[in-house]
Amino acid sequence: MQIAVASGKGGVGKTTIAASLALSLAGEHAVCFLDCDVEAPNGHLYLNPVFDRQTPAVIKIPQIQAERCSSCGKCVEVCQFHALAKVGRSILVFAQLCHGCGSCTWNCPEGAISEIPNPIGSLEAGQTKEGIHFAQGVLTISEPMPTPVIRQLKRWSQASEDAVTILDAPPGASCSVVETLRGSDYALLVTEPTPFGLHDLKQALGIAREMDIPAGVVINRDGVRDSRMDWFLSQNKLPIMMRIPFSKTLAAGIAAGKPLIEIWPEYQPRFRNMFRQIAESIAKGKPC
Amino acid sequence: MLTATGKTKRLVLLSGKGGTGKTSLSAAFAHLACKPQYGTSVVLVDADVDAANLSLALKTEPSSPREFWGGALAEIQPGQCTGCAACVAVCRYDAVLQDVEHSPAFWIDPVACDGCAACRYACPQGAIRMVPQLEGHWFQSATPFGALFHAELFPGKENSGKLVTLVKQQARLWAEEAHIPLAIIDGPPGIGCTVISACAGADLGLILTEPGLAGLHDLKRVLGVLHHFRIPAAVCINKADLYPQGSRDIREYAAEQSLAVFGEIPFDEHIPQAMLLGLPITSAFPKSPSARAIRQIWEKSLQELYSLKEMLS
Numbered sequence: 001m002q003i004a005v006a007s008g009k010g011g012v013g014k015t016t017i018a019a020s021l022a023l024s025l026a027g028e029h030a031v032c033f034l035d036c037d038v039e040a041p042n043g044h045l046y047l048n049p050v051f052d053r054q055t056p057a058v059i060k061i062p063q064i065q066a067e068r069c070s071s072c073g074k075c076v077e078v079c080q081f082h083a084l085a086k087v088g089r090s091i092l093v094f095a096q097l098c099h100g101c102g103s104c105t106w107n108c109p110e111g112a113i114s115e116i117p118n119p120i121g122s123l124e125a126g127q128t129k130e131g132i133h134f135a136q137g138v139l140t141i142s143e144p145m146p147t148p149v150i151r152q153l154k155r156w157s158q159a160s161e162d163a164v165t166i167l168d169a170p171p172g173a174s175c176s177v178v179e180t181l182r183g184s185d186y187a188l189l190v191t192e193p194t195p196f197g198l199h200d201l202k203q204a205l206g207i208a209r210e211m212d213i214p215a216g217v218v219i220n221r222d223g224v225r226d227s228r229m230d231w232f233l234s235q236n237k238l239p240i241m242m243r244i245p246f247s248k249t250l251a252a253g254i255a256a257g258k259p260l261i262e263i264w265p266e267y268q269p270r271f272r273n274m275f276r277q278i279a280e281s282i283a284k285g286k287p288c
Numbered sequence: 289m290l291t292a293t294g295k296t297k298r299l300v301l302l303s304g305k306g307g308t309g310k311t312s313l314s315a316a317f318a319h320l321a322c323k324p325q326y327g328t329s330v331v332l333v334d335a336d337v338d339a340a341n342l343s344l345a346l347k348t349e350p351s352s353p354r355e356f357w358g359g360a361l362a363e364i365q366p367g368q369c370t371g372c373a374a375c376v377a378v379c380r381y382d383a384v385l386q387d388v389e390h391s392p393a394f395w396i397d398p399v400a401c402d403g404c405a406a407c408r409y410a411c412p413q414g415a416i417r418m419v420p421q422l423e424g425h426w427f428q429s430a431t432p433f434g435a436l437f438h439a440e441l442f443p444g445k446e447n448s449g450k451l452v453t454l455v456k457q458q459a460r461l462w463a464e465e466a467h468i469p470l471a472i473i474d475g476p477p478g479i480g481c482t483v484i485s486a487c488a489g490a491d492l493g494l495i496l497t498e499p500g501l502a503g504l505h506d507l508k509r510v511l512g513v514l515h516h517f518r519i520p521a522a523v524c525i526n527k528a529d530l531y532p533q534g535s536r537d538i539r540e541y542a543a544e545q546s547l548a549v550f551g552e553i554p555f556d557e558h559i560p561q562a563m564l565l566g567l568p569i570t571s572a573f574p575k576s577p578s579a580r581a582i583r584q585i586w587e588k589s590l591q592e593l594y595s596l597k598e599m600l601s
Contacts, residue, residue: 008339010306010477015502039478040304040509042502080359080405080418101380101404141512144449144481171306171477172338174441174448178399194563196311200339206443211399226564248530248555255500255531 002165003278004036004184006208008200010171012192013220013244018168019046020260021188024271025164026130032159033128035136036180037170038121038149046259049134051126055156057137057149058117059100064091068112075104075113096144121149123156133159146170150179164275173203181207185282187215188241193226205236214285216278221246239281241274296331296463297593298471300490302514304506306477308498309526311336312559312569313582314474315345318433319568320586321470328470331463332431334438335486336476337424337451343438346431347566356439356454358423358447359403362396368415369393375407375416399444423447426455428462435462449481456485470593477506479513487519492593494550494585495523499534504541511547521547522592524585528552548592551585553578 005018015037022033035043062075062084071089083097084104095118105113120143125135137153139146150170159165169180181187187208191201201217208215217233222243233240244250244260244267253263261268299317301310314332321330334342362383364375371392376384383400384407386393396407396416408416423446426439437459439451456473463471475486487493493514497507507523514521523542528535535552542549556578562569570579 009341010303010339012307037478039480039483040306040502040506042305042505045501045505078405078409080403099402099404101402101406102378103404103406103409106378106406107409139480141479141509142484142516144484146478146480172336172448172482173443174338174482175444175446176480178444182400194560195344195566196341196563199341199344203339203443210444251527252531255498255503255534257501 001279001282002167002184003186003188004167004169004181005188005190006169006177006181006204007171007190008173008202008204009191009197012190012197014171014190015042015046015168016254016260017188017190017218017220018166019043020267021271021275022047022132022166023130023259023261024268025275026132028272030160030163032133032157032163032165033135034153034157034159034165034167036150036153036167038137038139038146038153039170041136041138043168044134044136045257047128047132047134049126049128049132051124053125055123056117056119057121057123057152058119059098059145059148060102060115061095061098061100061118062093062104062113063116064093065112065114066090068110070110072109074107074109078103078107099145100148120145123153125157133163146176147179150176173200173207177204177207178211181211181213184213186278187213188218188278189215190218190220191229192221193219193223193229198226198229198232202232205238214281216241216281218242218244220244241277242270296460296468296471298473298490299492299494299589299593300335300473300475300487301494301496302475302483302487302510303477303496304479304510305497305503308496308503309553309559310496311341311345311474312563313496314342314472315568316570316579316582317472317586318346318431319571320583321472322433326590329468330434330470330472331459331468332434332436333456333459333471333473334436335452335456335473335482337439337448337455337482338441340438340440342474343429343436344566345563345568346433346436348436349430351427351429353425353427355422356424356426356451357420358445358450360418360420361398361401361403362405362407362416363419364393364395365415365417366393368413370413372412374410374412378406378410403446421445424451426451426458428458434468437462449485452482452485479509483510483513484517487514487517490519492589493519493521494589495521496526497523497538498526499528499531499538503534504538507538508541511545520592522550522589523547524550525552527555529554550588551581553581553585
């Protein structure tokens with residue numbers, strides 16, 4: 001079972017929720033935690049895994065064999081991402097624009113292109129002391145494309161079918177969030193009751209709806225009830241799975257690297273209960 | 289008094305970690321820039337195109353949307369597909385799907401398709417065409433503090449970096465024509481394509497962080513991006529008093545890196561209240577502790593952008 005924790009707006013508590021959900025379930029289930037926020041991966045700060053495996057995340061980029069190249073320019077024509085350019089009689093490759101699709105290689109009439117791996121990040125995995133199987137992707141600084149790192153992380157980590165896999169998504173609502181949510185059974189959307197939180201929740205919900213993934217909401221830093229948030233949730237029949245009040249003690253504890261359920265142990269049964277509700281709504285959604 | 293002496297200066301606000309308060313700080317800077325004592329004018333850019341909130345933080349007048357056409361996605365013409373699966377063999381995005389029970393023909397999942405067109409070239413029937421996608425809208429809107437260039441990427445679309453570049457370009461053209469000396473760019477979280485697009489050509493990258501392990505971890509990553517592109521950087525700390533040890537750690541790291549700390553903003557309930565009012569904190573609650581701290585950060589940013597040497601020349 002795959003549960004993705006997403007939000008739209010950054011800094012609303014995705015990692016806090018994802019980490020505490022993983023820890024709450026660790027004794028009862030096989031749990032796998034995938035940190036898909038490869039631009040700013042923070043899950044390890046709360047779960048403290050011991051990493052024992054690492055591999056580079058790569059994009060296969062073209063390498064032109066000058067002696068075979070006839071400078072016909074076919075590769076430049078077929079590349080949709082302007083990663084190849086013809087300058088005089090030579091072909092230049094712009095590695096950072098390359099999506100690694102392989103189209104230039106297959107379409108070269110001279111067979112003059114081979115592919116070489118260009119590392120753009122790394123994949124790391126290990127165990128936590130609670131027995132959580134932890135894996136994260138880390139995009140290399142100055143590399144622009146997080147999405148291939150997320151795609152490779154999901155393939156590489158190979159969570160077993162019967163494990164509960166929790167995916168910590170990046171903020172925003174672009175292709176990297178789509179890649180995280182692909183194949184997920186449930187989207188747990190974390191938000192805060194502010195105009196910014198609501199606006200960005202709509203964006204994230206838009207993705208879940210388009211991908212036909214059932215969704216529920218966690219309202220973090222709950223305080224003064226925002227009627228617009230409540231109205232939006234009821235209009236869209238979005239269940240509120242949990243409310244977490246704003247607290248300075250909690251904020252300080254999380255800043256220091258403590259998981260929510262360590263600061264407030266009474267939340268552990270609530271996380272387990274939330275998981276049961278999620279499992280039920282997944283079961284209901286699937287025709288058997 | 290600042291006047292345009294040529295190129296519009298670009299101040300970009302970044303954070304690495306999301307939700308540290310970039311948009312609230314951008315809104316406050318926009319308000320401060322227009323105060324008589326600073327006497328400058330600004331153009332505003334919201335570069336967080338998939339979670340764009342700056343327009344909500346200012347009394348922004350609605351404006352008409354303009355189309356953003358991103359890349360093209362592959363589409364199989366139903367009548368022409370023979371089910372040979374040549375497209376499946378070349379697709380690296382698992383985007384080619386088949387519903388064998390109903391038809392031998394394939395179809396392409398638009399959510400998975402990367403738009404690389406490998407399948408279009410591989411199809412022996414010529415049954416695949418590339419269809420340009422409307423991926424979002426961009427806007428030029430009036431705010432009380434100058435024009436705001438912003439965008440809404442449709443949920444889940446690609447090319448967000450390209451859309452950031454587009455709104456920045458539009459803002460630059462506008463600023464040059466109107467002789468506006470400063471652009472304030474509210475950046476996205478993270479370090480990927482949108483951040484790289486947002487900080488390209490910036491004169492100063494101001495990193496707004498918050499105390500704590502995650503804030504510092506991500507500060508280091510975004511500072512790496514600014515260093516890589518040789519953009520001068522400075523840092524300020526939001527909610528600094530929530531976890532004082534974290535703020536000390538940030539100051540210590542900044543000192544090691546010779547990175548200037550422009551100020552610390554205390555935790556302040558006035559900030560969410562100002563957000564609910566749709567007003568910058570410095571205009572809604574000018575005497576609040578956070579507004580005072582932000583004015584200091586603003587002045588240091590101006591000093592950095594318009595160094596004394598430059599003002600004399």
